[in-house]
Amino acid sequence: MKIMGFYNSTILVIEDSKAVRIMLSQYIKKIGFSKIIESETGEEGIRKFNELVEIEITPIVFVGYHLPDMSAAEIIPNILSKMPITKIILETSKDRHEESVRSLFSLGISHYMPKPLRFENMKEVIRTIKEEFELDETLGVETESDRIKEHLKAVHRTSITRISQNCGLSTKQVLTYLQKLKSKGDVMQMNSIREILCSNCNSVNTSTIFSCPKCASSNFSETRLIEHYDCGSVHPDIMFKDDICPQCQKEIKALGVDYRIMSNLFICKDCTERFPNPDIDMNCIKCGNKFTFFDGKWIDSPTFMWMKEPLESENTDEEITNQEIMNTISNSNQMV
Template sequence: MGSKGSVLIIEDSPAVGMLLAEFMRKLGYEDIKTAESGHAGISLFKEMVQKDITPLIFLDYNLPDSTANSIMSQILPIKPFTKIIIETANGKEEDSIKEVIGLGAYHYLQKPIHFNEVEKIITILEEEESYLEKKSKQPELPKDDDIDEEKIVEHINFILKTTHQISLNKIIQILGFSNDFIETYLKKLENEGKIVQLDNKKEIACNQCDSIRTSQVFYCPNCKGSNFKLGKLIEHYDCGNISEENTYQNDACPNCKKEIKALGVDYRVMQNHYTCNDCNEFFPEISTSYICLKCENKFKLEDARWKSSMNYKVVNTK
């Protein structure tokens, strides 16, 4: 089996990283690099890009020095088409799934990782890449009434095979054109119980090319950098020091060295605050903008366009 490309694993557990790397080698991926921190992962990614390599990335949702949204906010502006698979310990609730996919991730893996799930995702990814390569060599699907319905059915079935939910606008965008047959075929699938209509979905669109393939970019409100981490801060009332929880060793303030004893009297805990690794400022919320993964245009939410269409849940596309 020949080498299938490059892989970058950003995972703070050496054991998980090693097992994942070994499994990817079994699947035919030979150029595999690992990093145990967000900083090291970003450095390796930039080195690979300089060599004209865009790796498939496995990214731990929470790292000691960074978070997934911080790392993705640094990666996607460099290479918008990078495939990122998030490893998340969060529950399989719909909101958790929407969050990681909404960040621009290709897919997600539930921890503890089951390697049969990894193989399923990699199989879909490889099929998609093969399909897109084949599609790029074919003439564009016609946009008038003289359409190849069989070819459209093939395209739509493949799109539905690789997703759990998808909007009509996204299907149209992937196909590259719109006509009545698309909705007619989706109605047929609905009648067969293979897809289910959900509510209309309102999606952010690029204000330059109108694409809905966008990703949120997060950055520090102070220095505009995207290198930050999420954690708890402790404020010591006596001296006014505010720093990360892990800086209070043995319950002693890192600034004045006094022991903190009573919560609410000596100190308070500031939950879910972001700390910028570049300027060391902390903040309860991070600033956001958007990047178009098609034309690479960057824009703010207030400048975005909005597109609505029916959203579908995939039940069975076999």
């Protein structure tokens, strides 16, 4: 993509909210772009992206965090597997330091734009992308060291295995560059962590799937159980509208006097099953393989933290650690 035609670039917006699509399109046009393609589902967005790539057009992609049919974690690998240099901007109301958002940076998103959308944020993101294209035009393909640095800047803390797989380098190459960065004070080595790999392709980019034990649906919600002492009923808290007991119609006032909060409960929206803990499985984002937590391959991987910029969040892990998932399973087994 030549810089002289940067504002002739095609913009692909993958977003299910019509209001957000309209606002994004208005902002994009105001900045100077005119070629805008919209998709309201992940499947449609991927199809349109592939059609553009087939005619040698690499669009700048705006993608919502969660669409009705797919999540950003599913859409991003599909796009980058087709065209790795694609600039992808995630727009979400989630904080950029939340683990779920950090994991998307590790998958390859380029930029983050918070909701509610602001024109100034849009201008800043586009300005940065333009500078990146200008730099690419001047220097050509980025070096291995640059790829590692950019990856670390995005996630702040990550493992050698993740850097190796996401930057397309061997672990030996990664370690060599990291040692150089460490000697300059750019990174600091942390403790090793246990990571789970896909049982099929050995990819470390996996996601956890929580599902209903009865119908395997992921469409469930969490609620708390409340016991009303006066009539002895036990119901989910969502049924106590305006603090009125759904059974005896009396008002619950004081916690510990009128009622008590019991353990959390999950309710499946598809089959209405109620259960104390969901089933836990793993999904490989790279190859789509689904496997149980216990069937995955495990490795010990050293971690490194980027030190040149102040961290805005104390929790700097790239994503929920596998140990935390194991603790979840352990707690689930104890509660069942």
